[in-house]
Amino acid sequence: MTADQGLSTALAAEHAAVYAYGVIAARTTGSLRVTATAAFNAHRARRDQLRALIAARGDAPAEPDAAYRLPVTPSTPAQAVELATLVERGVTAAYLELTASPDTEVRQMAALAMQECVTRSYGLRPEIEAFPGMPADVASPTPSSAPPTPPS
Amino acid sequence: MRSVSRRSLLRGGALGVAAVTVAGCAEQEPRQAQRLAAEPPDPETMLIRQLIAGKERTVALYSSADSDRLTPFRQRHEAHLAELRRRLPRESGSASPASSAGAQADPSASPSGAATAGSQISVRDLRDMERKAAALRPRQLDGVSPALAQLIASIGACEAAHALALSRSL
Incomplete structure (x- = not known):
């Protein structure tokens, strides 16, 4: 994997996360909305960082899709939490891929972003995996789940 | 005086040759071991050993806490330890806990307080270590x-x- 491929994958995941948290924040109230808004801002900041990294390499960062197919429609707080944890899991997997980048600074950024995703996810649902971002079979680490996808 | 038959002489000679051969091998083994010991492991292997040593210490600290609530935490560290040992190159022969004892422990595996593996450790110490x-x-x-x-x-x-x-359990 080249650094550029990993950056593009992570950017696509962050675009999807920003979209999903926008929906979650719009459909929730109270502390859950506050949490979703904070997550929205955090993912937007990482998205902008990825855009800058891609642009600094002379490439054009991909723009977000107009809409994304969400795996869960957040009609209730439980569904909002379900969607948010799925989003964090997908973004964690995208950053795990990026930690294999040949660029050390990119690796470090991705590792920190993974920690942010996992702690945000724990804040929503107190569950911890031994190997976040990895599939059950650790022997071949590849992204285990995908973030929301744009509708085809 | 008892005469020594030609056959027994030959047998003795053969044994003598075998003994010399064994002695020769025995002399070579330490030299090979010294040569292997003199070759430093690659930096990645050294890092894995360091990580293993740190994880062994972390597991020991969680075990010393003796709390059912902390068992899942210890188990996840044990999973890390198992995976790190699996990644250790086979020829380094360091997949056992004893062999990683010589590796310098990951500095993160030292609690900030005075607690050690032999004494009771607090949740705060564990949190700081994590x-x-x-x-x-x-x-x-x-x-x-x-x-x-990755x-x-x-x-x-x-x-x-x-x-x-x-932090939340404090």
Whole structure:
């Protein structure tokens, strides 16, 4: 994997996360909305960082899709939490891929972003995996789940 | 005087040759061992050994806490330990806990308080240890293989979640 491929994958995941948290924040109230808004801002900041990294390499960062197919429609707080944890899991997997980048600074950024995703996810649902971002079979680490996808 | 038959002489000679051969091998083995010992392991193997030593210490600290509530935390560290041992090159022969004892422990595996593996450790000490470990992981990614970088990053994410979970239980 080249650094550029990993950056593009992570950017696509962050675009999807920003979209999903926008929906979650719009459909929730109270502390859950506050949490979703904070997550929205955090993912937007990482998205902008990825855009800058891609642009600094002379490439054009991909723009977000107009809409994304969400795996869960957040009609209730439980569904909002379900969607948010799925989003964090997908973004964690995208950053795990990026930690294999040949660029050390990119690796470090991705590792920190993974920690942010996992702690945000724990804040929503107190569950911890031994190997976040990895599939059950650790022997071949590849992204285990995908973030929301744009509708085809 | 008892005469020594030609046959027994020959047998003795053969044994003598065998003894010399064995002695020769025995002399060569220490030299080979010295040569192997003199060759430093590659930096990635050294890092894995360091990580294993740190994880062994972490598991020991969680065990010393003797709390059912902390068992899942210890089990996840044991999973990290098993995976790290699996990644150790076979020829290094260091897949056993005893062989990693000589490796310098990951500095993150030292609690900030005075507690050691032999004494009761507090949840606060464990939380601080997890925080230090998680903060260290991104700095350990420089120059390692992509596969090991992914494993270290994933372990660091787990440790970050541990630190948060332990903070909430204080």
